[in-house]
Amino acid sequence: MNNKDFIAALSAKEGLTTRDTQMLVNHIIAEMTAQFENGSQLSIQNFGQFEVKKKLERVIVNPSTGERMLVPPKLVLGFKASPNLKERMQKGGES
């Protein structure tokens, strides 16, 4: 399901035009991005939890060349599915 399908499905559900839907979706994403930039955590019931986590710097070794590299620390956005969503996916996957 790509972005177009997603917008189409959402607009059908909400009874809006795809253009309005896309606009609202962009607003949601902008809002979420702004919050994640502040390091906030977002939990959505029956869906999951988004959280910004800091990955520490580390030294990695390229096994083929033996080169050692220092990877800088970074902030990444992680997602943890709620048990409810997991269960739904299990059923969906089986059927």
Place this chain on the structure above:
Amino acid sequence: MTEQKLSLADLATGLSRRAKLPMRYSEDFVRSFFKVIGDGLTVDNLVKIKGFGTFKLIGIEARESINVATGERFEIAGHTKVSFTPDPTLRDAVNRPFVEFETVILSDAVDTKQMEAIGEEAQQPVQEEPQKPIQEDIPEAKIVSLTAVELDEEGKTEPVADSEPDPGPVVEPEPSSEPELEPEPESDKFELDESESDEVSDDDTDTDSFQLDTPYDNDNETMNTCKIHFTWLHCLWALLFALFFTALGYAIAYYWHPIALPEFNCQQEVIVSPSTDDFTEEEDTIVQIISDESELNARVDSSAVAAASYPQLEGGEYIIVGVLANDTMKAGKMLSKMAIQYYGDKDLYKYICTMNNIDNPDIVPLNMPLLIPKLEKKQESSN
């Protein structure tokens, strides 16, 4: 930075503010937003949203494992995992605070070279003292106070290490004369130092990593370990400094009584004499020069030949004797950062400039290949 735990309602508030929608409606819309993602996943196993990211279902196969407590084998059932990969725009937005950093390749040579560089710099103040009046002031004042109490270590020298930038392995410049210098009370302390000088190299690497750490000091763990290493280094430096000053004091004492000890020959073979307290700055410098010259003459000037084939930085303390490594200028990289990486001292970026004919270190073209020069301490005669 306002870190909060947000819920769907908070998100809906944000949406209603941005899109000027009634709160009830926007909450409804946000709820359907996530519901459609969930539904889409069950239908298609993949939902891609522009500007946000991709949700994907990943099938995990069943696997066998062993119960640690009982040793029984059991099967972990296969299940489906929901993965989320943020869109590049969102990923970069989240990582904005750390965007400056990039992966650095540490070649095997780097670490040892860094240690050497630090060692060289550490020797520097000792050898250069006669030419550097500013640096001299500090140790001089200290020597007076130190000799006054016959150089009693530990507590006394602690502040010395604090105010002094790079004492390092001070022992090295005069290792030959050191044992002779200490006939009586110092001998056990010297042994102690030798055993610790092994650890110096370890600690050096740690200081390097500390330099790298400093930009992200909100990290408590690294800070703590750094503090530990810091106090360690202070102790070590203090000890090494004390040793050096003792040697200096003896040397001065000897200089004051040259007639009494006729077997004097450039190398300092010193017998302790009690009147170390009354010396002045000038005498110290002279003695320093004598000992330095004997040191430097002992070193064969082999590197000068190699140095001739490379551009040299005028008035610098090092000469370029070869190519240490090749590097390329990339976005977010700085010459000073590279100098820290290769030499452990950002001020040495000037040598990289000289080597590569860079006029303005602030303007270096992207992807410009850079030769990292191999540096050697400049000898007195070539100054």
